[in-house]
Amino acid sequence: MIAIVKYNAGNTRSVTNTLNRLNVEPVLTDDPELLRQADKVIFPGVGEASSAMNYLRERGLDQVLKNLRQPFLGICVGMQLMCNHSEEGNCELMGIFEENVRKFPVEKGKVPHMGWNNFTSCKGKLFQGISSDEDVYFVHSYYAETGAQTVATSEYLLPFSAALHKDNFYAVQFHPEKSAGIGQKMLQNFLNIKN
């Protein structure tokens, strides 16, 4: 069973549609028991970090998620919530990754970073069979800094983490569900990861 985390910042429809195209029918849930039982958990996100974080904390979901043992994939704001601290609403995040989330420097260029951009030096199971310099779709005003857990880097106004990985936790800043064939391949790679 593939679970998608149900909370106040999910854009679950697109992820569900893409999984359906891969012949997977995900379960949308915020039930801790179901989340623990799932073979894999996907944590999409669109919206504002601090209100999403408050929502998760009030329900104890932050603790449930960070203690999961199966392959876990955060997308966009989902990825940012897995980091350490965000400048968006100045909030503490789940702390799965040590990287911090900052606002793009608006004085240097247009924000949000919106559109197709490439990533370089990608590594790990998520990127199997995917070469560097592929273009994927981004839309975000905040970014995770590059650090020890960065497994793919992109550049817009400055270099930032396009993907992070630690143990069973995978995360991407871009939207694989909106990144045409390459995104679909990445989601298939995630589904293929052995528990």
Add this chain to the structure above:
Amino acid sequence: MLKKRIIPCLDIKDGRTVKGINFVNIRDAGDPVELAKAYVNQGADELVFLDITATVEKRKTLVKLVERIAKEINIPFTVGGGINNVSDVAALLQAGADKISINSSAVKRPELITEIACEFGNQCVVLAIDTKLIDGQWRVYVHGGRTPTELLTLEWAKEGEKRGAGEILLTSMENDGTKDGFAVELTKEIGKIVNIPVIASGGAGNGEHFQDIFKIADADAALAASIFHFGEVKIPELKQFLRKQNIPLR
């Protein structure tokens, strides 16, 4: 490097694709979902669907169409036309749209931009501006380009950004349907005064026009309809041509 985007626009009426030439005559160009899939395969970077007959009773039809589109395509798409309030937006986003575009309703009640941005984020609010040159000044038009307003285009774009728009879709009615090229100077000017992406629309006829709007005006994206629908310009060839001009493309 962030790429420039090529965006086909599909005008929708009663669930079918149409394109008005200079906003008046209408020609039928097929099933929106089939056309959308064809564009994705050709390498379109994003799609825009504008419902030009959006009335209250047709709203449910549009939501159903958006659900079908979202099931079939895996690139971002924007839906516009007749969106008047936050619940219209919620229905379209839940159906799978990535962004919505507002035009007349935002002019009528600018607070709408902020309301949508606060509820769903700036990234999903596209402010569409139809504009025409009147006595040497670019003015904002509403109701599908039929009604002039007092608003100056440059000021309205700036205000739209301040109120929370995440992107500007700028259509020059002077250029639309002419195939003589985009409104390069205006697009350039707007791009300089706002700090959000600008999509240029209206007037595309050939590859050089796209080259100009990206190189001279520095538009983030360029939108066209009939030239793509009727195959006068094909996206793969267009992209190949633009790459040769060193324009960063996907």
